[in-house]
Amino acid sequence: MKFILNRELLLTPLQQIVSVIEKRQTMPILANILFKLENKQLTLTGTDLEIQIVVNIPLESDIEGSITIPARKLLDICRLLPTESDIKFDLKEDKLKIQSGRSRFSVSTLPAEEYPKFEMSQMDCKFNIKAAQFKQALEKTAFCMANQDVRYYLNGLMMSIFNDQLKFVGSDGHRLAIYEGKIKEKTEIESRIIIPRKGVIELIRLLDVDEEAEITVEFSRNNIRIMIGSLIFSAKLVDSKYPDFSKVYDQAFRSPLHIQKQHLKEALTRVSILSNEKFKGVEFVIEGNTLKISTNNPEHEEADEEVGIEYLGEALSIAFNSQYILDAVSNLDSELVVLTIAENVSSCFIEESSDKNYKFIVMPMRL
Numbered sequence: 001m002k003f004i005l006n007r008e009l010l011l012t013p014l015q016q017i018v019s020v021i022e023k024r025q026t027m028p029i030l031a032n033i034l035f036k037l038e039n040k041q042l043t044l045t046g047t048d049l050e051i052q053i054v055v056n057i058p059l060e061s062d063i064e065g066s067i068t069i070p071a072r073k074l075l076d077i078c079r080l081l082p083t084e085s086d087i088k089f090d091l092k093e094d095k096l097k098i099q100s101g102r103s104r105f106s107v108s109t110l111p112a113e114e115y116p117k118f119e120m121s122q123m124d125c126k127f128n129i130k131a132a133q134f135k136q137a138l139e140k141t142a143f144c145m146a147n148q149d150v151r152y153y154l155n156g157l158m159m160s161i162f163n164d165q166l167k168f169v170g171s172d173g174h175r176l177a178i179y180e181g182k183i184k185e186k187t188e189i190e191s192r193i194i195i196p197r198k199g200v201i202e203l204i205r206l207l208d209v210d211e212e213a214e215i216t217v218e219f220s221r222n223n224i225r226i227m228i229g230s231l232i233f234s235a236k237l238v239d240s241k242y243p244d245f246s247k248v249y250d251q252a253f254r255s256p257l258h259i260q261k262q263h264l265k266e267a268l269t270r271v272s273i274l275s276n277e278k279f280k281g282v283e284f285v286i287e288g289n290t291l292k293i294s295t296n297n298p299e300h301e302e303a304d305e306e307v308g309i310e311y312l313g314e315a316l317s318i319a320f321n322s323q324y325i326l327d328a329v330s331n332l333d334s335e336l337v338v339l340t341i342a343e344n345v346s347s348c349f350i351e352e353s354s355d356k357n358y359k360f361i362v363m364p365m366r367l
Contacts, residue, residue, distance in 0.1 A: 001065035001091040003037060005057070007081050007100070013055035014075045016231060017046035020053050020202060021071050027116065032068035034115045037061075045115070046071060051199050052118040053206075054232040066112035067091055074098075077105055118234060123218040123225060127161065127187045131215050131228065135207035137168045137179045140358050142200050143327050144170035144177040153240035156196045161189050169245065175324045176245060176361040177331070193219055194238035206233060248361060252343035255313030257286060258353065261337045264291075265329055267305045271295050272322035274303040281367045282322040287315040295322070318345055319367045325350070328360035 017033055025031050025048075034045040042057040081087065081100050090097040091109070098105040138157065146154035149172065160167040164186045168179040195203075206228055207215070216227040219237070226233045271282055275295040285292040289311060294304035318341060329337055334352040341348045350360040 001037070001063060001067065002089065003042070003059065003061050003063050004086050004088050005042070005059075007078055007083065007085045007087055009057055010087065011075075011078050013044050013057060013231075014071070014078055016055060016206060017044055017053045018071050018075050019205065020048055020051050021046050022048050023072075029068055029110050029114050030116070031070060031072070032110055032115070033071045033074065034066065034068050034112055036066040036112065038064045047116070047118050049116060049118065050196065050236050051202060052234040053202075054234075056230045065091070067096065068110045068112055068115050069096055069107060073107060077107075119236075120225070120234060121220045121222045123223070124220045125161070125187070125189045125191055126216065126218045127183060127185060127189065128214050128216050129166070129183050130211070131207050131209050131213045132211040133181060133183075134215060134217070135204060137166065137181060138200055138204050138207070140179045140331055141168045141170035141177040142204060143331070144172055144175055144360075145197050145200065146172035147197065149173070153194055153238055153242055156194045156238045157200050158192060158194050158242040160192045161187060163187055163189065169242065171243075171245065174321070174363050175328070176248075177328070178245075178359045178361075180357050191219075192242060193221075193224065194240060194242055195224060196235060196238050199224070199233075199235035203233060206231065248347055251346070253349075254316070254341050254343055255311060257291070257313075257339040257341070258310040259291065259307060259337050259339065261329055261332060261335050263307050264337060265326060267293050267307045268322050268326055268329075271303045271305050272326075274301045275322055279365065280322045280324075281319055281365055282325075283317060283319045283367055285315075285317045286311060286313075316341065316345065318348070318364050320348070320362060321365055324362045328362065331358070331360070 036043040040059050042059050044055045046053050085100045088099040094109050096107045096109050141157055145157060149155055154171055158169040164183050166181050166183055170177045218225045222237055224235050224237060271293045272280060274297055275282055276297045282293055282295045289309055291307045291309045292304060296302045328350045332352050334354060336353040338351050338353050339348055345364060348362050
């Protein structure tokens with residue numbers, strides 16, 4: 001099996017695939033990329049058995065064959081070769097000879113027949129969406145996902161589609177982010193799925209494409225498959241039901257508080273320097289048109305700062321994890337932030353003054 005490929009055609013697909021491959025594998029072959037040549041096309045496949053990325057590269061050669069090659073070694077070789085150089089591949093028994101200019105490498109391979117199949121069920125639902133919108137929905141909610149929580153349904157994002165209404169929800173049990181948007185076509189789909197955490201992180205990276213590019217999303221009860229140009233991303237879904245978060249809306253709320261985003265971010269960042277390193281707690285004392293942010297720590301150090309606000313409600317005091325508030329505010333696009341606190345001080349909604357597509361809910365803490 002001999003073929004020649006330009007470095008630039010191979011480098012980006014390798015970078016896209018390698019991040020899915022875990023450094024520590026239970027099966028040695030999973031550290032490899034599957035190369036498959038047929039019908040004037042090279043297909044690269046990488047998987048960890050939970051997520052799979054496939055990239056198709058057109059070839060001029062009619063050569064056919066398949067082999068698996070160590071992924072990270074191949075990427076390092078390609079990355080360090082000169083720009084626009086041609087790479088010659090020549091498979092002899094279980095060794096792959098790689099040559100480019102004066103550089104020569106001999107890499108061990110494993111048979112393609114041993115490469116595990118990625119199990120996929122029949123896709124029931126399908127819709128098209130702009131890559132930029134899908135990426136925005138993921139980014140606005142992904143930072144709230146749990147990480148290795150025993151409630152495994154929180155270790156991912158819930159995607160809900162109801163005809164042309166798209167919703168993403170992420171939560172770690174202490175905070176919750178909701179993105180709601182519309183897609184241009186009516187799908188007649190009514191479904192909820194949970195995309196796993198690693199899949200979400202990989203998708204955000206892969207969707208760094210032309211903003212006007214359109215992607216195709218297909219999913220079933222068990223799998224999701226997304227076509228991004230010549231790349232196909234597949235993942236196994238989290239087999240669970242996402243908790244009903246709608247009850248958080250069914251309560252009385254106090255008057256909304258309006259504050260400049262930059263003023264809030266800067267004050268919070270400064271005050272939190274002296275907060276407890278573990279809990280990051282800060283107290284908000286709201287009275288009239290002033291918000292006082294204060295904190296202290298076990299070393300008896302203190303910090304406080306006052307920020308001007310617009311508020312017509314009664315005075316109150318409430319404490320939060322400062323990092324949760326900063327994460328939420330950083331994901332807002334407008335310069336004005338609206339904070340709405342529940343009457344019983346059980347939760348706080350954070351959103352933009354104009355665009356209501358994105359909401360963040362954070363639970364208070366005790367200091």
